[in-house]
Amino acid sequence: MFKPIRLIPDNPNIHFLAIRTPALMASIAITLIAIVLIFAPGLNFGIDFKGGILIEARFEQTPDVANLRGEMEALGLGQIALQAVGTDGHDIMLRIPQQQDGDAGNQLAIQKVRDHFGSSVTEYRRIEMVGPQVGSELIKTSLLAVILSTAGILAYLWFRFDRAYSLATIAALMHDIIATLGFFAITQIDFDLSTVAAVLLISGYSLNDTVVVFDRIRENLRRYKSKTNLEVAHLSLNETLFRTMMTSGTTLLVLISLYLFGGEVIRSFTLALIVGIIVGTYSSIWLAVPVWLMLEKEKPKL
Template sequence: MLETNTVSDNNAKRRYAIDFLGKRHIAVWVSIILSVAAIGSLIGKGINFAIDFTGGTVIEAEFPVQADLVKIRTGLEEAGFRSPVVQNFGSTREVLIRLVPQEGLKGEELKDRVMDVLNQNSELQVKLHRIEFVGPQVGEDLVEDSGMALLLATISILIYVALRFEYRFALGAILATLHDVIMMLGFFSVLQLEFDLSVLAAVLTIMGYSLNDTIVVFDRIRENFRKLRRGDVVEVMNISINETLSRTLMTSFLTLLTVIAMALFGGEIIHNFAVALIVGIVVGTYSSIYVASALALRLGVSRADLLIPEKEGVSDNRP
């Protein structure tokens, strides 16, 4: 039995190609600096919430020729609309307009005034494709519900990983997942990209995606702790990360290709959703390799925490 374990240990060491945890201090400091910068941006600049959260009006219109966005924006401001957001939607003839709530102006009256402005800036009749109204109270409810969804997801992850592995692994997984969420929110805050319900869905998706990668690594660490009888904790963790590296990178690469295609060719509606997924996949892959295991190690996880207790009177050396 001892001879078999020695052979297994030697084979594992040959698969130990990259010293990931040897660079853990650098990786942790990079994550801390970026997280502080992200939190600073969230406090200082905040998040550019879409009308899904703030309330307001969304209008989609089609012009017979290429739309002049600057002229449309100026016309809306002169008509009394505060901070209108005007952008192309799908093509240069299609326009998406977002308006913050207008006091004393709603429904048909608001629609008529907007269409008057659009038709003033066009020689031919402008077609209205869609108009949606979102009240401020609906936006507040969405913010509260979104926060609750993130909180419940975090608690569920903590309980699941603690039951399946060990509480230090659970804390490492939670901190790594929160690290990914902070990075994504910070990215949107720094660039002031619009944060809507689709981006929130991307955040929740990345939480699950990153956790799945982390659990694959943790599962291999637990397996190697029980299989390899030699080597310290850092060495066993490094072996485990190297063994799962090809799976992690291949999954992330193929997913990333699909999401990049969505960002480039999917249109305005899903653009920010795709951008959030791109950031989340990159950060989530990094945190699964560097952050989660490094945090579990920092919290003091040891071989004894994951070994199956031996029954009295039973020895591995018995014939």
């Protein structure tokens, strides 16, 4: 009879917390380095924030996106993002960065694109220019969205758990968000509105992973009254390991596929989620639980 493949044994006994101190130090170092990187060199804001040009063109024949990307680079208009849109492959979306001469430079860039495409384009379905002022407002509203959503999550945690659990979960959540932003700062990958949405998703995903572990710890503390906090934490991490690996693993498989085959438009979004989920899985084991162990007092054992 066929037996399902088990990547993780039924009763794992992995001593995750044996390296909790160096792991905690590494998390602190990652957070501090990421904070520095966010300010210098800073995030590489995309067209949504810095301003630029958005063009949606319909071609008579299905264009080769790879060749088209090379042609656009030759125009000298900066780093242009291209994405096939629509169902028949005839529509192409171009995102051109803000030009140096402001509106005049943007108009010249649009004309260069029109002249280059010539009669191969049957219709320009959309030509939009995003000014720097609009981009500045988007930065403010996006930052406000992240702050308000994080504040709401923190308020929920404070009422959901007691002090030690809440502070440990908050530490893991802030670590995940800051580490993801630091990754974008050091790689200088475009940070746009879709990336902001990914950061909000990461905060929810990170919270869910940590809450599952802490719920099991609370349950096991009531069940095994003679065990120490460290022993209960060790047991709980191993009991939730299969769920953690399956949830994170299957999600990562989907995201990696989207990153490889989803095109330029969603690449920043999927990359942010990939980094956030990896960091979130790490922090739920090696940051949240060690912080809880530091804050939670040992209760008298029976």
